[in-house]
Amino acid sequence: MAQAVANDHGEHSGPKTHGAPGHPPTSLGLNNRKLGLWTFIGNETLFFTALITTYLVMKPRNIALGGPHPQEFLGITLTAILAFILLMSSLTMVLALAAVERDDQRGTRLWLGATILLGLMFLGGQAYEFNKLWHEEFTTLQITNADGTTERTSVPTHDEAEGIAALQREHPGAQIAPYPNPQEAVKPVTWTTSLFGTTFFTMTGFHGTHVAIGVVWLTIVLIMSFRGAISSRNSLTVELVGLYWHFVDLVWVAIFTLIYLI
Amino acid sequence: MAQHSAPQADLAHMPHDHAGASVRTYVNIFIVLFVVTAIEVAASWLSDIGVPEWGEIAVLVLLAVVKGILVVAFYMHLRFDSRWFRGLFIAAFCIAVFMVTAFLLLWTYKRTVGGLVV
Known part of the structure; x- marks a missing residue:
């Protein structure tokens, strides 16, 4: 019989299990926190699908009403750079997980910090894009x-x-x-001046908000790491924020193709 | 200090955390994602060189799906993780695809039947 010993923080020092820390294994053998996050990701998939679908449905109506054609003013160059930044951050995120799993504290902090930095760069790029669109005549x-x-x-x-x-x-x-x-005359693209503006800013704004939440979450995990609260025994803490972060990247993969390229 | 035991059978059924994925794999996946993104950007000009619009859309969607599968399978570890998580995500994705397709068809149909421009 294998022994799984939990410490004062409810972390297992025995064989790695998918049961909740401090509790007996679950009937499915799945970790409750991880199952909860995957359920949340499934829910978020449908949430962003609703936003993207609304944009796609309204796009031809916006053009037919004389609204600006998205391809005429949505810059592919900037968003391709943003896509690259998010892909890069996914790599640094997964490297942070690999580092924590081998108890490499320095590597964990380095890659978590890099992910936060790339997330902030993405948010800066999106803020620049929003500001540019908002003031375009x-x-x-x-x-x-x-x-x-x-x-x-x-x-x-x-x-x-x-x-x-x-x-x-x-x-x-x-x-x-x-x-x-x-x-x-066609007005500048703001949240309220056209179907395009409403659907575009709502969709990309929600995505940006998710990135911002991810940056805050990552920062909390980084602080925990500096306080010595993150190790291979509770690498799930890093894995969960990683799952969320990769999902945010995944949404951008869809937005980049469906909104900016097509 | 709390102490508890887990039956051997339970532990045997618990999926191992992303076994098979290494740092080298992660870097290789990133390189592939980067290249596919570059191809996507280039493919967005396909219609400018005479390729039909539906062809360009098909290529771009296909490339995005490839990128999505790589991210989910390797970076989110679904390839190595529990089939329950895989099922959960695939179910949501299938509903999402149905939702997009149904709404686009519905609105196109409505516009055609009504003879409306908008």
């Missing part, structure tokens, strides 16, 4: 097609010439002119 245009039908569209004012050239390539033979009714 648009020029509203009317496209008169060869068959006489008209459409309303918009291009970023600072890049108007290139935007018009792109529209002319998309609509051969069409006439493109300033929109005749200034009152219906």
Whole structure:
């Protein structure tokens, strides 16, 4: 019969088990905390799916209403860098877990710190993007097609010439002119000025909030590590924050493709 | 100090923590993720060189799925962890895919039948 001994903190010093610390093994042999986090991740998957679905459903309506086309002003360069930063942070996170499992305290702190730093860089990049979008001015245009039908569209004012050239390539033979009714001009993209703004900022804002929560959680674990409260015996503490962090990365994988690239 | 014992049979059924994943594996996975992301960015211009839009979307979604599987399987250790966790996540993912597909089809259908532009 194997012996699993729990210390004063309820941590096992015997064979690694998936039972809750300080309690007998569960009937499924699963750790309660880990099961709880995976259930939470399943729930969060559906939460973000709802936000992404809303964006995708509203996207063509936003364009049909003359709202700005996302590809005209969402920068792939910045978001590709942000995607790289999050992928990098996933690597540092998993390296922190590997370090704590071999009781490498210095490595644990180094990689946890690197993950926090990369998370903060991501948040800084997102803040920059939000600020840029929020203050972007648009020029509203009317496209008169060869068959006489008209459409309303918009291009970023600072890049108007290139935007018009792109529209002319998309609509051969069409006439493109300033929109005749200034009152219906497309407004800057904020949370309330267009379907795109509402769905985009809600979705990416919630993702950014999750990143911020992850950074706070990681910081708490890092402080615990400095106080000597993290070791291979309770590596699950690092594993759980890691699972959450990788999920946040996973959501960005979906957002990056579905929102920025497509 | 609390002390308790666990039956051998219970311990035998408890899945071992991410056995099989090493630091080298983690770094290799990162390199693959980085390369796939670079390919994704390049693939986003496929429609500009004459590839149909549906083709570009299919390639991008496929690449994103590859990235997602790598993250979940290796970084989140589902490949090595309990099948219960795997089932939990796969169930949520299947519902998510159904949700996206159903809503997109529903709204497209509604727009077509109504003859509405928006």
